[in-house]
Amino acid sequence: MRHVIDQAAAWQRSGTRFAMATVVRTWGSSPHGPGASMLVSEAGRVVGSVSGGCVEAAVCALAEDVLAGAAPVLGRWGVGDEDAFAVGLTCGGTIDVLVREMGAEVPLGRLAAGIASGAPVALVTPVSGAGCLVVGGGTTTGSLGDPRADRAAALAAEGMLGRGASGLMTSGDVTGRDGATDDTACAPARELLVQSFASRPQLLIFGAAEFARPLADIGAALGHRVTVCDARPAFAAAERFPRADDVVTARPDRWFRAHEDLVDASTAVCVLTHDPRFDVPVLALALRSRAGYVGAMGSRRTHEDRLGRLRAAGTTEAELARLRSPIGLDLGGRGPEETAVSIVAEVVAVRRGGTALPLTLRAGPVHRG
Incomplete structure (x- = not known):
């Protein structure tokens, strides 16, 4: 994943438009777990993988739609679907993949720098809605558009980052926990995708x-x-x-x-x-x-x-x-x-x-x- 984030930060610096497709959930046999990502640039260049080749072509088509102006989309593929063989996911699993454009507001430079330094850092992306956060080292960069939501999301992400886990988290899950303040407890619950980048082994x-x-x-x-x-x-x-x-x-x-x-x-x-x-x-x-x-x-x-x-x-x-x-x-x-x-x-x-x-x-x- 490090090379994917490095490339995303480089494209962002150069002004290249691109979409990021990220595995959100998996069931059964899947070559990549939650957090695995693939980039698709406006020129059609692909970096990374979400399925080891099974559904990449279908994900690229969604990314092209998003870059053409469509809203972020959560796609699902699995052997139970009628189009399973059409997209090639015949290995027995099902995956959900979130596809969204990563604009200039996403602090990818901060994320890439944190990963390069070896410090634990996480990228927090709402499954629906705009904004992104980078959490790590006691600091938060970026925004989900509401300070209360940012604080609640940061608390939720820090818990997953401490375990080195990636996957879905509901920011409302922090309500009532130690450290949750009144305004974080009152923040509306949001389903968030947390991608943790722990220190390299x-x-x-x-x-x-x-x-x-x-x-x-x-x-x-x-x-x-x-x-x-x-x-x-x-x-x-x-x-x-x-x-x-x-x-x-x-x-x-x-x-x-x-x-x-x-x-x-x-x-x-x-x-x-x-x-x-x-x-x-x-x-x-x-x-x-x-x-x-x-x-x-x-x-x-x-x-x-x-x-x-x-x-x-x-x-x-x-x-x-x-x-x-x-x-x-x-x-x-x-x-x-x-x-x-x-x-x-x-x-x-x-x-x-x-x-x-x-x-x-x-x-x-x-x-x-």
Whole structure:
């Protein structure tokens, strides 16, 4: 989504008219959840996706109508509809998509800046009616046309932003909650679409070997904030990792200890050094931390030796059970690029609760939730 918002802000700055189509609700199997967006410019350029290709053509037609002067529209597509096969939504789901023009009054520059800084920020759009709000960092930019509505919407959005959730919210839901003032409680209820942009998940790569290069690239492409750390200056060279956010020369355990307060459940730690002098100290810290994924590269023989060293360093059996080693899924791949794919695939499976099984072996919807 970051590239979609960056493009929207760029079009707004250049005066290009465009519509934004955003997923509002989903039922059953859907490749994208609420908040996923697609842009359609007045010249017909398309950026982003709302369905992975199933209904994009139909959404583009609605966007063209909106840019021609039609009111914002909420479209619904699903396999139960007569035109399901006509638009291609044959995968078992139903989606509602809100299509509206994003004019100069929408604070897209503020939204893009917030996302770029890594600060949690949300875009609040009424399902019916004009105006937009950007909420985050204790500030509100933009307006829904009524100060009371703005305050009520900001309260509602902050609750969703705190959970990193996107979807529909009724601003009247804040009535009677702690923090709701008299004028927010009296504001008319409005159905709002909240798109939350939480901080990017971290991918911490320790060991700047050749396998780290494609791992950093793929991790960045998936929206991670990528840090590559190695104690060897010759390996920790920024030009080797153009898509990493940070490339640092430091002992991995010292760097991790200094930044441990930034590690959370969305953080993935990948240790690729193959050297117990560096591997063991940083793994001992990572396995005790809040990191949601901790993996280490090496053969099964290396893994057994590493387990012994970690036990000697005081790592508990419960902590050792968190270690993904040898790192990655069994894809049968070879070389740095295919190995990086297997590692990232395991990171995604752990974060999303996937089985990592072929979909042909699973029953039920392809896309969960």
